[in-house]
Amino acid sequence: MSDSVSICVIGSGYVGLVAAVCFAEIGHKVICVDNNEAKIKMLNEGGVPIYEQHLPDMLAKHLNRGVEFTSDLAYGVQNSDAIFIAVGTPQGSTGSADLSYVEAVVSEIAHAMNGYKVLVEKSTVPVYTNEWVSRCMLRHGVEPGEFDVVSNPEFLREGTAIGDFLHPDRIVVGANNDRSAELLRRIYAPLSNGSYYTREDALPGMLSEHNPATLLVTSAQSAEIIKHASNAFLALKISFINAVSNLAEVVDADIEDIAAGMGLDSRIGPKFLRAGLGYGGSCFPKDVAAFYWVAQQQGINFQLLEEVRKINANQQDIFFNKVRGALWTLRGKKLAALGLSFKGDTDDIRESPALDLVRKLIDAGANVSAYDPAAMEKAEAILPPSDQLSYAFNAYEAAEGADALLILTDWKEFGRLDLQRLHQMLKFPIVIDGRNLYKPAHMVEHGFTYLSVGRPAAYTAQQGKPRKLVVS
Ligand SMILES: NC(=O)C1=CN([C@@H]2O[C@H](COP(=O)(O)OP(=O)(O)OC[C@H]3O[C@@H](n4cnc5c(N)ncnc54)[C@H](O)[C@@H]3O)[C@@H](O)[C@H]2O)C=CC1
Numbered sequence: 001m002s003d004s005v006s007i008c009v010i011g012s013g014y015v016g017l018v019a020a021v022c023f024a025e026i027g028h029k030v031i032c033v034d035n036n037e038a039k040i041k042m043l044n045e046g047g048v049p050i051y052e053q054h055l056p057d058m059l060a061k062h063l064n065r066g067v068e069f070t071s072d073l074a075y076g077v078q079n080s081d082a083i084f085i086a087v088g089t090p091q092g093s094t095g096s097a098d099l100s101y102v103e104a105v106v107s108e109i110a111h112a113m114n115g116y117k118v119l120v121e122k123s124t125v126p127v128y129t130n131e132w133v134s135r136c137m138l139r140h141g142v143e144p145g146e147f148d149v150v151s152n153p154e155f156l157r158e159g160t161a162i163g164d165f166l167h168p169d170r171i172v173v174g175a176n177n178d179r180s181a182e183l184l185r186r187i188y189a190p191l192s193n194g195s196y197y198t199r200e201d202a203l204p205g206m207l208s209e210h211n212p213a214t215l216l217v218t219s220a221q222s223a224e225i226i227k228h229a230s231n232a233f234l235a236l237k238i239s240f241i242n243a244v245s246n247l248a249e250v251v252d253a254d255i256e257d258i259a260a261g262m263g264l265d266s267r268i269g270p271k272f273l274r275a276g277l278g279y280g281g282s283c284f285p286k287d288v289a290a291f292y293w294v295a296q297q298q299g300i301n302f303q304l305l306e307e308v309r310k311i312n313a314n315q316q317d318i319f320f321n322k323v324r325g326a327l328w329t330l331r332g333k334k335l336a337a338l339g340l341s342f343k344g345d346t347d348d349i350r351e352s353p354a355l356d357l358v359r360k361l362i363d364a365g366a367n368v369s370a371y372d373p374a375a376m377e378k379a380e381a382i383l384p385p386s387d388q389l390s391y392a393f394n395a396y397e398a399a400e401g402a403d404a405l406l407i408l409t410d411w412k413e414f415g416r417l418d419l420q421r422l423h424q425m426l427k428f429p430i431v432i433d434g435r436n437l438y439k440p441a442h443m444v445e446h447g448f449t450y451l452s453v454g455r456p457a458a459y460t461a462q463q464g465k466p467r468k469l470v471v472s
């Protein structure tokens with residue numbers, strides 16, 4: 001580990017925590033800082049604040065060896081050469097990113113400086129943030145030669161975050177001079193020259209197609225735009241397939257076949273073509289809005305992004321109407337809802353389409369029995385149990401006596417339900433699947449009426465196919 005770098009990561013959320021343990025994993029010395037004292041205490045006691053595969057093992061491996069946790073920002077800054085800023089950049093009231101957390105951290109860093117440091121934007125930020133960070137440092141009295149600002153956007157996904165960080169397709173370094181770019185090259189060398197992958201204790205089984213990762217050095221502005229443009233493009237792909245799914249459904253075509261047929265073209269690729277309830281999570285909705293705002297500020301009308309957002313919002317309404325169309329009226333109906341997190345393999349409920357739907361169903365008078373393998377604690381904190389909402393211990397308990405079962409999140413276990421048992425539990429064998437986890441013919445064979453996204457509805461003989469209903 002001769003080329004170990006002293007790193008401070010500010011923020012111990014998804015990105016900060018994963019970055020901190022992964023930097024330790026590739027041989028660096030890391031101090032992770034958070035102003036949430038309770039979180040730091042929990043981490044120092046061996047607790048894991050988020051549900052993320054491999055994170056508990058990585059924390060156990062590196063706690064107090066490669067990584068230490070503290071709420072003392074000055075200590076972290078003064079003992080590091082590179083300072084990664086990984087605090088939240090939530091959506092502000094105009095759609096723009098709220099950079100107040102970043103600004104607060106930068107002014108604290110300025111007051112703690114004790115020699116040359118590289119400040120690294122790990123948070124997702126709008127173009128020109130690097131200039132604002134520099135300006136803020138200078139305003140707080142730091143000399144120009146004492147620091148550089150680099151943009152190093154993060155592309156990890158929740159649920160596969162550790163694998164994504166250690167085996168990325170690419171590492172983007174937006175630096176406006178060689179000195180700072182060189183430090184980032186040193187930090188990422190084990191991933192970009194492949195030496196990490198050949199180590200005996202390297203995390204196995206998650207090698208990306210790009211191994212070792214490509215390290216791309218650009219200007220800071222370009223790197224900032226690469227991040228926003230990448231998220232916006234992925235959101236666009238999802239909205240595109242969702243728009244096609246609505247057409248497919250009307251003409252009795254099958255969106256799964258259509259996506260497969262499109263994805264076989266290597267120029268299109270099969271990923272991010274899963275139709276469903278629309279994208280959610282803490283990033284796509286806010287980043288699409290922020291990127292639209294960035295363009296607007298520069299006098300560019302990026303209307304396409306507004307359409308991406310509208311299609312996404314519409315997708316949920318379409319599903320809601322499908323539920324209503326299948327059940328006639330909702331008031332007093334009991335619905336089993338499987339899934340609360342914004343996607344499978346995470347307990348994150350931020351901007352979750354599943355949770356939004358549960359809310360809408362309750363508002364429409366339905367009684368919901370919900371189940372999620374990981375997100376119930378977080379969901380209960382903002383949607384407490386009530387006359388109309390209960391939380392079940394498993395999918396079958398949720399289904400007991402329900403008029404229909406709704407699949408709202410793509411947890412793998414929801415695609416492997418015991419269909420015979422489920423059939424016995426439900427009052428009516430109706431499954432409305434917002435994630436296309438089953439084949440329609442298979443569901444009909446098991447006696448279910450099965451409605452999904454972008455595929456012909458499948459009805460059993462007993463249930464009969466109703467005429468197309470117009471739902472207002
Ligand atoms: N969540 C994700 O999967 C990804 C997020 N990003 C970006 O990374 C950034 C962080 O996102 P998350 O990790 O999800 O955020 P988060 O909200 O989970 O975590 C942010 C952390 O920063 C801490 N913090 C806030 N102000 C602080 C201060 N003054 N000093 C010390 N700590 C402070 C908070 O206590 C919190 O623990 C955002 O810009 C996001 O867009 C980028 C890629 C993936």
Ligand SMILES: O=C(O)[C@H]1O[C@H](OP(=O)(O)OP(=O)(O)OC[C@H]2O[C@@H](n3ccc(=O)[nH]c3=O)[C@H](O)[C@@H]2O)[C@H](O)[C@@H](O)[C@@H]1O
Pocket residue numbers: 124154155156157158159231234238271272273274275276277278279280281282283284342343344
């Ligand atoms: O900037 C970020 O925070 C991150 O945002 C996304 O990662 P994440 O939000 O964790 O989750 P995704 O797997 O991208 O899913 C986002 C949403 O899109 C939905 N989705 C995804 C793929 C798909 O084909 N269809 C679809 O509806 C998911 O259900 C989910 O609601 C990006 O994939 C990451 O590269 C990026 O770093």
